[in-house]
Amino acid sequence: MSSKTIYHRMKSFNARMAANYRRGIGPTRFVLLLTTIGRKSSLPRVTPLQFEKVDGAYYIGSARGQDADWFKNILANPNVQVNIHDREFNAIAEPITDPSRIADFIDLRLHRHPIMVRLIMHLFDHLPLRFTRIDLEQLSKGKALVILHPHKTS
Numbered sequence: 001m002s003s004k005t006i007y008h009r010m011k012s013f014n015a016r017m018a019a020n021y022r023r024g025i026g027p028t029r030f031v032l033l034l035t036t037i038g039r040k041s042s043l044p045r046v047t048p049l050q051f052e053k054v055d056g057a058y059y060i061g062s063a064r065g066q067d068a069d070w071f072k073n074i075l076a077n078p079n080v081q082v083n084i085h086d087r088e089f090n091a092i093a094e095p096i097t098d099p100s101r102i103a104d105f106i107d108l109r110l111h112r113h114p115i116m117v118r119l120i121m122h123l124f125d126h127l128p129l130r131f132t133r134i135d136l137e138q139l140s141k142g143k144a145l146v147i148l149h150p151h152k153t154s
Contacts, residue, residue, distance in 0.1 A: 021109065030113075032058065032084040034148075036093075038069075039076035045069065051084070051148075052108060058082065058091070059105055062144040063124070066097060071144050082148055091148040102140035 032051045035044050047070040049060045062068040063152055074080065074093040082091050095104060109117045121127045 032060070034060065034070060035081040035083070036070050036073035037079070039073050044081075045073060048082070052105070052112065053109070056150070058148040058150075059082070059108075060130045060146050060148065061102070061105060061109075063108065065143045068144065071095065071146065074123035074146060080148065082150070090151045094147040094149060096145040098142075099134045099137045099143075102143050103136040105145050106136055106140065107133075109136070 030050050030052075031048050034049050036048050037045070038045050039041070046067045049070075052059045062071050064071075066072075074095055078093040078095070080091050082089055097103075106117070106121075118129060121131075121139070122129055127135060128138060
């Protein structure tokens with residue numbers, strides 16, 4: 001399957017996921033809707049993403065690393081809108097590309113969701129089921145993390 005085909009299938013999947021999310025269907029407990037402004041089109045772009053809440057901020061990782069369109073949109077404009085469980089707020093997105101910090105985030109996710117995250121990493125990232133911190137940092141190279149800081153008035 002070509003990368004273009006995969007890209008279009010993911011866009012279609014994300015659109016269906018976002019529509020279902022708005023209806024309260026699907027994994028609303030750990031998925032948010034992130035609205036960025038398209039860096040080329042200047043149009044709002046909605047992407048469903050898994051998140052972790054840490055000290056009042058929302059952490060999201062990019063499965064496609066720094067190549068994800070939503071990540072590139074954030075680099076162009078860090079002002080975003082977030083929808084979580086019928087709550088909408090504006091936030092500033094802080095992009096992170098440091099492998100050590102991304103490995104910390106993966107480690108946090110492993111502690112919170114050990115079976116799901118370990119399985120995803122094994123199936124999609126080809127990591128062995130038993131791995132080291134060094135393996136995590138190697139995996140984190142080229143990946144991306146974004147911390148969403150809600151506006152104080154949100």
